[in-house]
Amino acid sequence: MNRRRLIPVLLLVALVAAALATRGFGLLGTKQEGPFTLHGNVDIREVDLAFRVPGRIASIAVDEGQKVKAGQELAVLDAATIEARIGEASARVEQARAQLLKAERGSRPQEIGQARARTTAAAAALRAAEQQYRRRAPLVAPGAISRAVWDQTVAERARARAQLAEAEQGLSLARAGNRPEDIAAAGAELRAAEAARNSASTDLADTRLAAPVDAVVATRAQEPGAIVQGGQTVLTLAINRPLRVRAYVSEPDLSRIGPGMAVEVNADGNPRTYRGTVGWISPKAEFTPRSVETENLRTDLVYRVRIIVDRPDDALRQGQPVTIRIPAARPAHRD
Numbered sequence: 001m002n003r004r005r006l007i008p009v010l011l012l013v014a015l016v017a018a019a020l021a022t023r024g025f026g027l028l029g030t031k032q033e034g035p036f037t038l039h040g041n042v043d044i045r046e047v048d049l050a051f052r053v054p055g056r057i058a059s060i061a062v063d064e065g066q067k068v069k070a071g072q073e074l075a076v077l078d079a080a081t082i083e084a085r086i087g088e089a090s091a092r093v094e095q096a097r098a099q100l101l102k103a104e105r106g107s108r109p110q111e112i113g114q115a116r117a118r119t120t121a122a123a124a125a126l127r128a129a130e131q132q133y134r135r136r137a138p139l140v141a142p143g144a145i146s147r148a149v150w151d152q153t154v155a156e157r158a159r160a161r162a163q164l165a166e167a168e169q170g171l172s173l174a175r176a177g178n179r180p181e182d183i184a185a186a187g188a189e190l191r192a193a194e195a196a197r198n199s200a201s202t203d204l205a206d207t208r209l210a211a212p213v214d215a216v217v218a219t220r221a222q223e224p225g226a227i228v229q230g231g232q233t234v235l236t237l238a239i240n241r242p243l244r245v246r247a248y249v250s251e252p253d254l255s256r257i258g259p260g261m262a263v264e265v266n267a268d269g270n271p272r273t274y275r276g277t278v279g280w281i282s283p284k285a286e287f288t289p290r291s292v293e294t295e296n297l298r299t300d301l302v303y304r305v306r307i308i309v310d311r312p313d314d315a316l317r318q319g320q321p322v323t324i325r326i327p328a329a330r331p332a333h334r335d
Contacts, residue, residue, distance in 0.1 A: 043318075061076075263325065
């Protein structure tokens with residue numbers, strides 16, 4: 001082969017080698033297959049526990065690092081003042097209930113009898129005043145009695161008539177009993193007293209702090225004897241079940257994973273490989289820039305991924321860095 005024919009062949013070989021090395025000079029996409037790796041941290045949720053009511057802490061039954069069960073009593077306030085409020089409220093309830101019963105039953109037979117007796121006495125007094133009036137009336141004109149005596153006689157008869165009318169109205173009220181409005185008012189007083197007692201009972205229940213879920217005591221912020229206000233943190237619990245891992249995936253790799261995919265989780269210095277699944281992928285980017293304007297900015301976008309670890313143990317700690325491997329990740333093309 002002469003030199004003229006050899007030169008084009010060498011150029012063609014060099015061109016093919018360069019194309020392979022540069023994957024078509026960057027014009028051909030690269031198909032990435034196989035396992036996909038993410039890096040993240042163990043993400044344990046925390047909840048701050050506090051009493052709803054203020055008071056002095058009587059006891060705290062747990063310490064940092066201790067595991068607690070849902071419903072377990074963790075701390076107690078001194079409830080002496082609230083118990084006194086409940087006693088006072090209970091007495092007011094009984095008083096209001098008695099007033100309502102009295103209003104509903106109306107007058108007692110003895111009270112009606114007294115009203116009837118007063119009416120009878122007033123009627124007798126009026127008859128006597130009428131007789132006195134009739135006897136003295138003829139004596140006024142001849143001057144047998146003085147004008148003052150006659151005026152007094154007239155006044156006595158008017159007074160007797162008024163007293164009889166008053167006694168009759170009193171008897172009528174005794175027989176009719178209380179008005180519906182009075183009974184309704186007494187019922188409202190009873191309900192208000194019961195509401196006050198229920199409020200005090202709720203405050204008494206809130207003097208006991210219980211664990212809302214199975215967790216681990218992360219922080220013991222107060223000690224027995226401390227005076228705390230309502231809402232002031234006493235204990236912080238770490239909710240480690242289900243155990244979650246927080247990771248981030250870049251925008252170009254977002255299409256490679258999806259919820260439900262099986263994953264493998266490894267932590268530095270821990271020989272165990274944990275199994276889990278992709279539980280959730282954020283629908284929006286969490287880091288700036290918020291909007292995508294150029295292809296270069298797209299690579300700055302990342303999306304939060306939540307991994308649920310199956311059957312974790314205490315070797316995984318909050319904030320610990322981990323590596324997540326997704327064997328069945330979808331292939332991706334990079335331009």
